[in-house]
Amino acid sequence: MELKEAKDKFIHTWGTLATQWGINRTMAQIHSLLLLAPKSMNADEIMSELQISRGNVNMNLRDLMDWGLIYKQLLPGERKEYFIAEKDIWKVAKQIAKERRRREIGPLIDAMQDLKDGIKPDTAEKEEFLKIVNDISTVSVFADNTLTSLLKADENWLVSSFIKVFNR
Amino acid sequence: MELKEAKDKFIHTWGTLATQWGINRTMAQIHSLLLLAPKSMNADEIMSELQISRGNVNMNLRDLMDWGLIYKQLLPGERKEYFIAEKDIWKVAKQIAKERRRREIGPLIDAMQDLKDGIKPDTAEKEEFLKIVNDISTVSVFADNTLTSLLKADENWLVSSFIKVFNR
DNA sequence: TATTTTTTTCAAAATATTTTGAAAATTCAA
DNA sequence: TTGAATTTTCAAAATATTTTGAAAAAAATA
Numbered sequence: 001m002e003l004k005e006a007k008d009k010f011i012h013t014w015g016t017l018a019t020q021w022g023i024n025r026t027m028a029q030i031h032s033l034l035l036l037a038p039k040s041m042n043a044d045e046i047m048s049e050l051q052i053s054r055g056n057v058n059m060n061l062r063d064l065m066d067w068g069l070i071y072k073q074l075l076p077g078e079r080k081e082y083f084i085a086e087k088d089i090w091k092v093a094k095q096i097a098k099e100r101r102r103r104e105i106g107p108l109i110d111a112m113q114d115l116k117d118g119i120k121p122d123t124a125e126k127e128e129f130l131k132i133v134n135d136i137s138t139v140s141v142f143a144d145n146t147l148t149s150l151l152k153a154d155e156n157w158l159v160s161s162f163i164k165v166f167n168r
Numbered sequence: 169m170e171l172k173e174a175k176d177k178f179i180h181t182w183g184t185l186a187t188q189w190g191i192n193r194t195m196a197q198i199h200s201l202l203l204l205a206p207k208s209m210n211a212d213e214i215m216s217e218l219q220i221s222r223g224n225v226n227m228n229l230r231d232l233m234d235w236g237l238i239y240k241q242l243l244p245g246e247r248k249e250y251f252i253a254e255k256d257i258w259k260v261a262k263q264i265a266k267e268r269r270r271r272e273i274g275p276l277i278d279a280m281q282d283l284k285d286g287i288k289p290d291t292a293e294k295e296e297f298l299k300i301v302n303d304i305s306t307v308s309v310f311a312d313n314t315l316t317s318l319l320k321a322d323e324n325w326l327v328s329s330f331i332k333v334f335n336r
Numbered sequence: 337t338a339t340t341t342t343t344t345t346c347a348a349a350a351t352a353t354t355t356t357g358a359a360a361a362t363t364c365a366a
Numbered sequence: 367t368t369g370a371a372t373t374t375t376c377a378a379a380a381t382a383t384t385t386t387g388a389a390a391a392a393a394a395t396a
Contacts, residue, residue: 001286003294010301013279019352021272022190024384035300038293043343053386058344079341079394089303093311104189111181118169125206126171132203133178135257143261187382192354211373221356226374247364247371 007036011050026052027060031069034085035092040073042080068095098151105144112137175204179218194220195228199237202253203260208241210248236263266319273312280305 001009011032018028029050034041041049043057050057061083064070069092073082086092112133121127169177179200186196197218202209209217214225229251232238237260241250254260280301289295 003287003291003297006283006287006294006297010283010297017272017275017279020190020275022188026384036297038296054343055345055387056385059385062344081343087300089300089307093307104185107185107188111185115174115178119171119174123171126174128206129171129174129178129204132255132257139257139261194354222373223357223375224355227355230374249373 010036024060026050026056027063030057030060031064031085034064034070034083035087037085040075040082040084042082044080046083067099094151097147101144101147101151105140105147108140109137109144112140178204192228194218194224195231198225198228199232199253202232202238202251203255205253208243208250208252210250212248214251235267262319265315269312269315269319273308273315276308277305277312280308 011029014032015025015029019025030046033046033049043054043061046052046057046061047054061070064083065072068086070083070085073084075082086095115133116130116137119126119130121130179197182200183193183197187193198214201214201217211222211225211229214220214229215222218225229238232251233240236254238251238253241252243250254263283301284298284305287294287298289298
């Protein structure tokens, strides 16, 4: 397997997997292209490399910046904007985890809180309902706190603390 | 807010959030309906409650069983199959985490391994490429192991071990 | 300021996913 | 067995999401 072939396979695989986890294919492909690129790239280069439209490239570059996975780079003497990916994979993993926590756990906590606030446990049925809502609330707050604690720590601490926990 | 209203809001919210995390709306709605139901329900009851087709109900009930979130219950004297949700929210959370680990992390580990196996580091460029592949491999194996260890433990151990880790 | 380059927006088109519903397969009782 | 009840399948329809590309906006230059 030659390098070009391997890189294409990497980009394709990353794009396919992404759809399994709620991220769109193009965003993942642009991300992996930049991850493998030795230099920063501009919109035109990404367009021609992945054969996609300018609008699509622009929209996904902005999303990737929102996710904190790529940075804009302004090169002196260049009008065009260049983009470069965060290459530290631990940071990438942390950013992804952080964003997914925000998107997936946050709204769940809020929704359960609204239900708790909006209903009084004045019948047995309502109590039963609130029991479930409370349980979900507890579990999601727990998951949120756990992830938050992990993400605050730096990566070395992260690794070593897990080794400590799971080796005892 | 009355009970019926709160339950509908719960089902609706669960369905909407699910789409954010790669689970389809109907599957989430059926799950929440069964989670809140005092008794097990059959396909016809689910159809009329959620106003969806028989095929859709059938397909999603099977998916929910695959996820280990609901169980089939055969009632004596009844021809129809009844379904009941796992009510222990810790178990539910564990099942969801387990399934997502399998779907999201597993394929990533396999893909990186294929790339590692398929390419020789005989040029500087290839070495650089393999560095990234290796990093992703390491992080995803780490995440996989961490989750696996957590999921093997029972929930009390889970809670207390996290408290230990994060309080020191 | 006017002109050119680059980025952004967004309605329409293309693509992907989900849902339907009727037919086929399966299960169960007599 | 047969026949009725129930579940499953899957092609077509409906819906949702993504992508395009041209026009508008913004930014840089002269």
